[in-house]
Amino acid sequence: MNNTSLAATASDVIVNDSCEIEVESAAERVVNIVGYSVIIPVSIIGNTLLICAVKQNNRLNTITYRLIINMAVADILVTVCNMPGRLIRQITGQYYWFDGIPGTALCKFASFISDSTVSCSILTLTVIAFERFCLVKFPFKKIITMKAVKFVILAIWLASFLSVSPLLYAMTTQEIDGIVYCFEDWTPLFDQETAAKAYTVITFVLLYAVPLLIICVFYSIVVYKAWIRPVPLNNRSRRAAELGARKKILTLLIIVVVVFALCWLPLHISLFLYFFQADEYLCGILQSGFSIGAIGLFLSHTASAINPCLYVAFNKDIRNGFRNILLSCCCLCNLRRK
Numbered sequence: 001m002n003n004t005s006l007a008a009t010a011s012d013v014i015v016n017d018s019c020e021i022e023v024e025s026a027a028e029r030v031v032n033i034v035g036y037s038v039i040i041p042v043s044i045i046g047n048t049l050l051i052c053a054v055k056q057n058n059r060l061n062t063i064t065y066r067l068i069i070n071m072a073v074a075d076i077l078v079t080v081c082n083m084p085g086r087l088i089r090q091i092t093g094q095y096y097w098f099d100g101i102p103g104t105a106l107c108k109f110a111s112f113i114s115d116s117t118v119s120c121s122i123l124t125l126t127v128i129a130f131e132r133f134c135l136v137k138f139p140f141k142k143i144i145t146m147k148a149v150k151f152v153i154l155a156i157w158l159a160s161f162l163s164v165s166p167l168l169y170a171m172t173t174q175e176i177d178g179i180v181y182c183f184e185d186w187t188p189l190f191d192q193e194t195a196a197k198a199y200t201v202i203t204f205v206l207l208y209a210v211p212l213l214i215i216c217v218f219y220s221i222v223v224y225k226a227w228i229r230p231v232p233l234n235n236r237s238r239r240a241a242e243l244g245a246r247k248k249i250l251t252l253l254i255i256v257v258v259v260f261a262l263c264w265l266p267l268h269i270s271l272f273l274y275f276f277q278a279d280e281y282l283c284g285i286l287q288s289g290f291s292i293g294a295i296g297l298f299l300s301h302t303a304s305a306i307n308p309c310l311y312v313a314f315n316k317d318i319r320n321g322f323r324n325i326l327l328s329c330c331c332l333c334n335l336r337r338k
Helices: 026-056 063-092 100-137 148-163 166-170 192-228 233-276 292-314 318-338
Strands: 171-176 177-185
Touching: 026 063, 026 292, 026 318, 063 100, 063 148, 063 292, 100 148, 100 166, 100 171, 100 177, 100 192, 100 233, 148 192, 166 171, 166 192, 192 233, 233 292, 292 318
Parallel strands: none
Antiparallel strands: 171 177
């Protein structure tokens, strides 16, 4: 009996005769406590500053950066919905939930929103890749306009909600040995084991593998046109600056995609192991002192904190925006003290 959504992986709660409810070792809990104590403030502050920096800079008023703001909003929601509860559980060593209709409703809503943000992130990355592809493939056409991007973002969120809507049915609560758990239960409409496996595979394919494949195709074409294909001599002087700027943002976006893929892959692997190799991996891989599910969950959460750091490291305008906002806050604090 477990919560197997992407937001709260199977390692979080395991109730089985062969497993203890609390599978994390002491070392794992210490690492998680320290890690979450860092990534929670970094994610919330970093993504908030990223949104403010982009909005305050007219040079960043582009389709790509509006989509980046959308990702930052999703990262903040991931942080707020998932990480504090995870941190509290690691500190206390206990799993907290509450029963009744309010508890069940919150269980469904929290899992639904949490997984929607993950879906939103990968779909936004896919749209960004498509937008960069359009810029180099159809340089004289506006496939996505500034007006249309609002509807694109709305469509991304609607698609995200639809993709994880089965959780509104599956997520429920149950009290076991005096402890209330929030977990997936596909009965009575579906067979529990079959439905859980099917949902895991479909989620991996539609919200990880296929989008990443599409992104790779788009960026491969963009890289070829931006780096490999020679620029005609009569256009070199005019297009040098433009290509240089596009190469910088393209490098940043590719790094963001790679980080996303690497951070979320262990969690997907842990879910596959849990459902398809349950006898060997039901309680996680503990020989090294850490369960693969907990590692996967932690790494997936770190992506929300890494993203704003990448934009600061690779984009001068955002870096300057961060500095200006922080200096303004410092000046305001000093004025209030006086």
